[in-house]
Amino acid sequence: MASDAASRSGTHGRLDPADWQAFRAQGHRMLDDMLDHIERLREQPVWRPMPAEVRAGFRAPPPAVGEDLASVHEDFLRNVLPYAGGNLHPGFMGWVQGGGTPVGMLAEMLAGGLNANLGGRDHAPIQVEREVAGWVRDLFGFPEAAGGLFVTGASMANFIGVLAARTRALGRESRRTGLRDSERRLTAYVSRAAHACVVRAMEMSGLGSDALRVIGFDADQRIDLAALRAAIAADRRAGMTPFLIVGNAGTVDVGAIDDLSALADIAREEGAWLHLDGAYGALGVLSPKVAPKLAGLERADSVAFDFHKWGQVPYDAGFLIARDAESLRAAFATPAAYLQREQRGLAGGDWWPCDYGPDLSRGFRALKTWFTLRVCGLDAIGAAITASCDLARALQARIEAEPALELLAPAQLNIVCFRYRCPDPDPVNRSIVIELQEEGRVAPSLTEIGGKAAIRAALFNHRTTMQDVDALIEGAVRFGRAATQLAGAA
């Protein structure tokens, strides 16, 4: 079946193509196949379980001898593509994941071709990242002195925020001494709705998660400000140093945004660093409907967020911005001979990202972001964010109009949680979620709201429409009925 060109598409003992013509033809085929796949997503299931024999196929020995590119691509088409995670698909509503863009994919290909290392030095890719950082600064209303950089995701960005806050609290010297000689016992604060990576950031920072005070929240899962003030006061009385408040700008379960202005006031009064986990919510500044809820974001000391969620840039494209870029230098810059800066030549350059975060070798995440923002435009990305919130409200209305369903968490942004009403709802709703995922039409996820198993629809995919929302309602009721009838018959 392999054409003559296909059988010459390998590298035949070298690393560059042996036959550029054949390689080029195969490359074009791969590009077309992927674009076909994205264009025809609706004809595919959201997700399908991997058959055991496909899974077993991934246990081949290490490939000592090369194959043709065409044959490995065949394997990809047969055994990888059909069993991907589904977040491209309009029916995907399981977790907080972006749908990506074909523009971003093409840019990712260019970035791969360029193979740029964005640790530092004097080359144009650095300027692209710097330009995107400038856009972020402007969009968030941060001052000129602000600076930031791409990281894998908000998990890493939140970690960097904690480290920057820690270095400010303990001084640069603490980078040498560690926490051992510190007399100041630092405490941090976040609401119970925080993402688990905030807890992990405290663990990884060496401060320990015991030093993170987990504060209660109100009916909308926004941090309880009175409880926060009380916890800080109690810690001060006990001789602790409250150094960091982490605000949520879009929680993972229900999309709650804390009162960011109030948190900024408290942080200023306490001399604490205000870091925001805006993993997906921070880009809400692009939507005229969401932006007002984010008032106060511009007063934060640092914000962690992801271009790969609401921003729809392909994975991975996390970002950390600090109001004072020097605070990142204080936490991360190191003098090393091989990182020597020159006035001229390739080792020059006015901005080396390796001074602002833990990575030295870094890929060109900025390029897919630069392309996506420029080609799609911020207005269109903002409109997709607004549309996802409108869709969530429409879903909420459908749930409220359907007697078999009960709303558990209303649409604050673009996430809605609900359940099927029945005598033993937890196992039934768990099974509804699994049945829906396996059916492959829509894929919500499971969470818990107030101790109750909840079906969570997180509407992040820019391709999702009302027909997907209707399919979710129809499917949840159908599988709910089937499960309760089964239980009744047993």
Ligand SMILES: *Cc1c(COP(=O)(O)O)cnc(C)c1O
């Ligand atoms: C997704 C998410 C994270 C983690 O971000 P990653 O990019 O997956 O590392 C943290 N906080 C919130 C609120 C999130 O939605």
